[in-house]
Amino acid sequence: MSPAVTPESVVPAAQPPERVVARVRRHARVLILPAILLIAVAGAAAYGASVVPETWQVLAVIGGALLVVLLGSFLPFLAWLTRRTTITTRRVIGRSGIWVRVRQEMLLSRGRDVTVRRTWGQGAFGSGDVQIDTGHEKPFVLKDVPKPELVQGALQELMGEEQSRVAERRRAEQTMLDGDTVAWGGR
Structure with a gap:
């Protein structure tokens, strides 16, 4: 009797561990107006406190x-500080929130296309919005990312690698489940 290959006897290929590729925040230019406000209020408060008699x-x-x-x-600084996007070799993770934490994940194998959208203000500061098309009505958007072309290139490369890995895994599963048997040493 010749041994047959069954799904239980085949050990799946070990997947490489998930690695963090980048951690990204919104561009710091959103903090320009709060910083100017802080300086102006400090000056106005110092002047006002020295002028009033009581x-x-x-x-x-x-x-x-x-x-x-405070307001x-x-x-605004705390909101900027608590919003972060992490790009790994398998997914994109968005975290935000001060009092209520929101976590949004997208597998890179679900992404189809990566687009960079810039307003004139974002272009002046070297930032932009990176949109990942997932085939759904609403794309996954990384808002106001510094160096968006670099992020776009990295995401496209990672999505290509992940999709080829998923396709390879599906082919391996399909060949295991086809019912084909392999006779060892048979003539």
Whole structure:
């Protein structure tokens, strides 16, 4: 009797471990206005506190300045800091949120096309939006990424590698499930 190859006897090829390729945040130009606001409010609060005669008025000016700085400078900085995109060899992971964390993942094998979209302001600062078409109504978008052409090239290369790996895996599974038997040493 000749041995036959069954799905249980075939050991699947070991997949390479998932590696982090890049970690990306929005371009830091979104922090220009909050930084200007911080400087302007600090100057205005210092001037206002030195001009008003009463102690309660000084406290009101400082309290108002702190409120404006909190809402106009600190919260935008915190929002920028907590939004991050991680690109690995198998997927793209988007994380965001200050109080509520949102995590969005996309397998690279699902991506079809990568497009860079730039406004004139993004072009002036060397950033852009990278859109990954997944065949659904809404593409997966990495907003305001620095050096978008570099990210686009890396994603296209990674998507090609992942799709060829998936196709190879499917071919191997198909040959195992075809019912073909291999006779060893048979004539």
